[in-house]
Amino acid sequence: MPKMLPRSWARHVATAGLLLVAGHSAHAAPQAIQVISFEGQPLAGAAVSVTVRGTRPTAAPGTQADMGQRQRAFVPALLVVQTGTAVNFPNFDTVRHHVYSFSPAKPFEIKLYAGTPAAPVVFDKAGTATLGCNIHDRMLAHIHVVDTPFFGVTDALGRVTIDVPDGEHRVRVWMPAMGEGRPGVEQALRTASTPVIVRLAAP
Numbered sequence: 001m002p003k004m005l006p007r008s009w010a011r012h013v014a015t016a017g018l019l020l021v022a023g024h025s026a027h028a029a030p031q032a033i034q035v036i037s038f039e040g041q042p043l044a045g046a047a048v049s050v051t052v053r054g055t056r057p058t059a060a061p062g063t064q065a066d067m068g069q070r071q072r073a074f075v076p077a078l079l080v081v082q083t084g085t086a087v088n089f090p091n092f093d094t095v096r097h098h099v100y101s102f103s104p105a106k107p108f109e110i111k112l113y114a115g116t117p118a119a120p121v122v123f124d125k126a127g128t129a130t131l132g133c134n135i136h137d138r139m140l141a142h143i144h145v146v147d148t149p150f151f152g153v154t155d156a157l158g159r160v161t162i163d164v165p166d167g168e169h170r171v172r173v174w175m176p177a178m179g180e181g182r183p184g185v186e187q188a189l190r191t192a193s194t195p196v197i198v199r200l201a202a203p
């Protein structure tokens, strides 16, 4: 069965009565989600995660992700990972960095280094870690850790597409402006062929 079966097609198949195919509950299809402000402005750089009942909260063993450093900046500025993910911190600069986090979600420190540190840092609980560099004060990034494999970050138009199974789920949005101690904003999500809009409340 195609992994990326479009929802519109899945519905067509169901209408035709081929429920043996379309009724397979585990199949995921792309779901468009757009995050907008209370005033209706698209919000770029927002972490979006979808909680689906019955899915493993922690990442499969061996799951890895990268938080690089290029031109004295963290890349990406916001990394979203599933709980249990091992994050590498490759330094692509010629200068050394000294990465740290004081956040309760994951306090750690990688002392002055070049290249890629041998040991990744495992983010073992949900929450958000704010990263800094002891050498370059302006370096700032966040690692947002979620208990679901379904997540992404919005683009310049506030949009993100996440493969999720058909059904009724919960969607959560977190942005750096909310602060690392906040879990984010959550609402119900029902899969649809049209984008699901998440409109944040007035601050």
Ligand SMILES: [Cu+2]
Pocket (backbone or CB within 6 Å): 072, 096, 097, 098, 133, 134, 135, 136, 139
């Ligand atoms: Cu640095």
